[in-house]
Amino acid sequence: MFIGEKKIARPFRWGIVGGGRTSGVGYKHRLGAMRDNTSFVLKAAAFDLDFARCVDFGKNLNMDEERLYPDYKTMFAEEAKREDGIEAVDIATPNFQHFEVCKAALEAGLHVICEKPLFFKVEEGEEIKKLAEEKGKIVCVTYGFSGFDLLSQMRSMVLNGDIGEVTMVDLRYAHGFACDPTGDKQAEGQKWRVDPAKSGPSFVLGDLSTHTFYMSELICPQLKLKQLLCDRQSFIKSRAPLEDNAYVLMRYENGAVGRMWASAVNAGDMSSQHIRIVGTKASLEWNDMHPDELYYEVQGQPRQTLVRAMDYLNPEALEYERLGALHYTGLIESWSNLYTRFAIAMDAKNRGDEETLKNLVYPDLEHGIDGIRWVTKCVESADKGGVWVDFK
Numbered sequence: 525m526f527i528g529e530k531k532i533a534r535p536f537r538w539g540i541v542g543g544g545r546t547s548g549v550g551y552k553h554r555l556g557a558m559r560d561n562t563s564f565v566l567k568a569a570a571f572d573l574d575f576a577r578c579v580d581f582g583k584n585l586n587m588d589e590e591r592l593y594p595d596y597k598t599m600f601a602e603e604a605k606r607e608d609g610i611e612a613v614d615i616a617t618p619n620f621q622h623f624e625v626c627k628a629a630l631e632a633g634l635h636v637i638c639e640k641p642l643f644f645k646v647e648e649g650e651e652i653k654k655l656a657e658e659k660g661k662i663v664c665v666t667y668g669f670s671g672f673d674l675l676s677q678m679r680s681m682v683l684n685g686d687i688g689e690v691t692m693v694d695l696r697y698a699h700g701f702a703c704d705p706t707g708d709k710q711a712e713g714q715k716w717r718v719d720p721a722k723s724g725p726s727f728v729l730g731d732l733s734t735h736t737f738y739m740s741e742l743i744c745p746q747l748k749l750k751q752l753l754c755d756r757q758s759f760i761k762s763r764a765p766l767e768d769n770a771y772v773l774m775r776y777e778n779g780a781v782g783r784m785w786a787s788a789v790n791a792g793d794m795s796s797q798h799i800r801i802v803g804t805k806a807s808l809e810w811n812d813m814h815p816d817e818l819y820y821e822v823q824g825q826p827r828q829t830l831v832r833a834m835d836y837l838n839p840e841a842l843e844y845e846r847l848g849a850l851h852y853t854g855l856i857e858s859w860s861n862l863y864t865r866f867a868i869a870m871d872a873k874n875r876g877d878e879e880t881l882k883n884l885v886y887p888d889l890e891h892g893i894d895g896i897r898w899v900t901k902c903v904e905s906a907d908k909g910g911v912w913v914d915f916k
C-alpha cells in the first residue's frame with residue numbers, strides 16, 4: 525500500500541503553462557501532481573492567455589505573485605535566473621501550442637509533462653525526442669486514465685498468460701457531450717476543439733481515442749499494431765472536416781484483431797471508456813465508471829469480479845494502491861499515480877538510473893508519438909475512403 529510517503533529525495537519545483545481558472549483540465553493536473561506533496565510543488569505559472577485572470581487565480585491559490593507570468597517564454601527566462609527556479613513544467617494548453625511550448629521547455633533545461641494529443645505530426649515527435657535526448661530530459665504524457673490500479677492488474681494478467689493468447693481488443697471512448705453544437709461557438713473549451721488549426725487533424729480521434737489506444741498498449745504491451753482502417757463522420761456538419769464520431773478496425777502483427785469506437789455524439793451516454801481484452805481462454809473487461817472492479821470471465825465458468833486493493837491481486841496492482849479495500853477510488857488517484865511515476869522517471873533520469881527508467885511503466889514520449897501516429901493513420905485511412913493502412 526502507498527500512503528503518499530516520498531519516493532524521491534525531494535519534490536520537483538514545478539510550473540504550469542495553461543490550466544488556469546476556466547480550463548477544463550488544470551485542476552486535475554494540480555490534484556495529481558500535488559496529492560502527496562512529495563513529488564511536485566507548484567512554484568510558477570503562466571496559467572492563462574488573460575494575464576489578469578492568471579494573477580488573480582494564482583494569488584487565490586496562495587502562489588507568489590512575482591512567479592505568475594504573462595506567457596511561457598517570460599516564465600522560462602525568469603525562472604532560469606533563479607536558484608530556486610522550476611525544474612519541470614506542465615503543458616495544459618490547447619493542442620496547437622504543445623509542440624512550441626515543449627520545445628522551448630526542453631531548450632530551457634526543463635523536464636516536461638504534456639497534454640495529449642502530444643503534437644500534430646510524427647516528425648514533431650521525432651524532433652522532440654532528439655532534443656530530449658540531447659538535453660537529458662523526460663517528456664511524459666498525461667493519459668490521465670491510465671494510472672488506475674486495475675489496469676496494472678490487467679497488464680500483469682495478460683503478460684502472465686491468464687487469459688491465454690490475446691485474440692481481440694475491443695475499445696470504446698464514446699460519450700454524448702458534444703451532441704449540442706451551440707458549444708462549438710460559445711464554450712471556450714469547445715471552440716478550439718472543432719477548429720483544425722487549433723485541434724489538429726481530428727476531433728474525437730485525438731481528443732478521446734488517444735487515451736484508450738494508450739491504455740491498450742499499456743495492458744497488452746506484446747501486441748504490435750500492424751494495420752488499421754478508419755471511417756469517420758461529422759454528424760454536426762459544421763465540424764467537417766473534423767469528425768465527431770469514428771470507427772477503427774485494427775490488425776495486429778500476431779494475428780489478433782481489434783476495434784475502437786470514438787464519439788462525442790453518443791447521445792445520453794455518460795460513461796466513457798470501455799476496454800475488453802479477449803484471449804483464447806478468458807476475457808478481461810473494465811470501464812472507467814467502475815474503476816475499482818475488473819471482470820474476469822473464464823470460458824465455461826461464472827464471471828468473477830476482481831476488486832481493487834484485495835490481497836488476491838498481483839503485486840503490480842497493489843504497488844500504488846492508496847486507500848485500502850472498502851474505500852473506493854476515482855480519477856484523481858489515477859492522476860496521482862501517474863504523477864508519482866513521472867517524478868520517479870525525472871529523478872531517475874537526473875541520477876542516470878537507466879534500470880529504474882527501463883522498468884517504470886508510465887506514458888512516455890514514445891507512447892505520445894504512437895498517439896500522434898494513431899491519429900495520423902486514422903485520418904489517412906478515413907480520408908482515402910476507409911482503406912487499410914500500415915501503422916508504421
Ligand SMILES: NC(=O)c1ccc[n+]([C@@H]2O[C@H](COP(=O)([O-])OP(=O)(O)OC[C@H]3O[C@@H](n4cnc5c(N)ncnc54)[C@H](O)[C@@H]3O)[C@@H](O)[C@H]2O)c1
Pocket residue numbers: 541542543544545546547548549550570571572573574595596616617618619621639640641666667668669712713714731
Ligand atoms: N488528459 C486528460 O484527461 C485531458 C482532459 C481534458 C483536456 N485535456 C487536454 O488538455 C489541453 C487543454 O484542454 P482544456 O480542456 O483544459 O482546454 P480549455 O480551453 O478549457 O483551457 C485551456 C487553458 O489554457 C490557457 N491557455 C491557452 N493558451 C495559452 C498560452 N499560450 N499560455 C498560457 N495559457 C494558455 C487558456 O487561457 C485556458 O485557461 C488540451 O490539449 C486537451 O486535449 C486532457
